[in-house]
Amino acid sequence: MKKVQLILFGIGNVGSTFINQILEAKEIFKQQNLAVEIPVIVNSTTAFFKDEGVDQSWKANFKDFSLPYRLEDIVQFVQSKKWKNVVVIDATASKQLVANYTFLVENGFHIIAANKVANTLAYEEYAYFKEVLKENNTHFLYETNVGAGLPVIETLKSLYNSAEKITKIRGVFSGSLSYIFNTFSEEDKSFSKVLTLAKEKGFTEPDPRTDLSGTDVARKLLILARELQFSYNLEDVKVKSLVPFHLTATTSVTTFQEKITDLDEEFESLKAKLNENEVLRYIGEFDVEQEVLEVKLVSEQKQNPLGALQGADALFEIYTESYGNQPLVIQGAGAGAKVTARGLVSDVVKLAERI
Ligand SMILES: NC(=O)C1=CN([C@@H]2O[C@H](COP(=O)(O)OP(=O)(O)OC[C@H]3O[C@@H](n4cnc5c(N)ncnc54)[C@H](OP(=O)(O)O)[C@@H]3O)[C@@H](O)[C@H]2O)C=CC1
Numbered sequence: 001m002k003k004v005q006l007i008l009f010g011i012g013n014v015g016s017t018f019i020n021q022i023l024e025a026k027e028i029f030k031q032q033n034l035a036v037e038i039p040v041i042v043n044s045t046t047a048f049f050k051d052e053g054v055d056q057s058w059k060a061n062f063k064d065f066s067l068p069y070r071l072e073d074i075v076q077f078v079q080s081k082k083w084k085n086v087v088v089i090d091a092t093a094s095k096q097l098v099a100n101y102t103f104l105v106e107n108g109f110h111i112i113a114a115n116k117v118a119n120t121l122a123y124e125e126y127a128y129f130k131e132v133l134k135e136n137n138t139h140f141l142y143e144t145n146v147g148a149g150l151p152v153i154e155t156l157k158s159l160y161n162s163a164e165k166i167t168k169i170r171g172v173f174s175g176s177l178s179y180i181f182n183t184f185s186e187e188d189k190s191f192s193k194v195l196t197l198a199k200e201k202g203f204t205e206p207d208p209r210t211d212l213s214g215t216d217v218a219r220k221l222l223i224l225a226r227e228l229q230f231s232y233n234l235e236d237v238k239v240k241s242l243v244p245f246h247l248t249a250t251t252s253v254t255t256f257q258e259k260i261t262d263l264d265e266e267f268e269s270l271k272a273k274l275n276e277n278e279v280l281r282y283i284g285e286f287d288v289e290q291e292v293l294e295v296k297l298v299s300e301q302k303q304n305p306l307g308a309l310q311g312a313d314a315l316f317e318i319y320t321e322s323y324g325n326q327p328l329v330i331q332g333a334g335a336g337a338k339v340t341a342r343g344l345v346s347d348v349v350k351l352a353e354r355i
Pocket residue numbers: 009010011012013014015042043044045090091092093094096097114115116144145148175202203204205206334335336337340
């Protein structure tokens with residue numbers, strides 16, 4: 001039986017669902033000759049350790065017994081156990097944790113991330129991290145970075161590795177913005193109310209401005225472009241932000257939340273300009289041949305594939321030489337704790353096959 005120990009950073013929407021899915025998957029793992037345990041779970045301030053792995057009581061145990069920690073304590077704890085296959089699961093949006101990825105890899109940890117920060121670092125830092133992974137013979141999996149549980153990165157990589165010429169990638173890359181514009185275009189609710197609902201449903205980033213500013217879609221475009229071996233940076237993506245200037249990064253998340261009704265007037269006026277048969281869509285587009293990466297708000301006909309999207313669905317159109325004018329399309333929930341956590345579980349199984 002192959003044993004894999006997971007060190008989970010982040011027990012919010014995605015992380016907590018991930019724990020429950022891992023605990024429920026034990027029988028299926030056994031059929032694959034695999035045993036997966038989570039002996040360490042961590043939030044931004046405290047950590048809970050259990051040698052044999054957390055069980056169904058993890059929430060109460062974390063509340064009662066977790067302790068302040070330093071990253072070095074976790075590394076020391078793991079090394080003292082002499083476990084062979086240790087994987088860090090990054091279910092945070094933390095830049096600070098990503099700054100420690102190299103340290104973790106150098107200590108023999110593999111990494112699986114829902115966090116998109118590592119793949120969108122300045123190109124030199126990103127390339128350096130990839131080198132460190134190679135030198136230490138460790139794996140880094142991140143399928144959930146684009147399209148949550150949808151197999152977008154895997155599909156694109158497979159096309160690229162088969163020497164298929166990819167000409168364009170286009171679509172609705174953000175589950176939260178899909179939900180927001182579906183609901184706002186169809187229902188009689190203010191934009192701020194719909195944004196609050198999207199946050200409550202776990203679709204948005206911890207700071208919803210990461211979605212509204214276009215940063216999240218720009219990150220996804222950059223990640224896909226880097227999979228095609230382009231060395232772009234985030235600054236190379238032309239982005240139409242939906243956050244008014246007075247609510248940008250200089251204000252705290254709390255102040256932003258208090259003032260979100262400031263967004264309503266602008267979006268009501270955009271909605272008023274739509275024809276009966278149109279909806280708003282926030283799209284990402286990478287024209288590979290022209291080398292143009294763009295994130296923009298457009299109006300789409302309801303009967304078109306992008307216009308007809310429902311719920312928090314994302315849609316990725318991949319245009320290639322062989323597929324011609326009819327792109328390969330990947331569509332489904334683009335955000336949400338269940339699908340994202342399942343994508344992480346799937347990465348765990350893939351990684352276990354490689355080690
Ligand atoms: N939600 C979704 O649909 C999807 C999310 N993702 C990605 O998943 C990640 C998590 O999203 P989500 O679960 O919604 O976010 P949440 O805000 O619900 O949870 C974030 C968790 O990370 C913890 N955390 C923050 N900083 C650190 C740190 N330095 N060390 C350890 N833990 C830390 C937080 O702890 P504390 O409570 O103490 O602050 C919290 O437990 C994000 O990167 C997001 O982009 C990817 C695809 C889809």
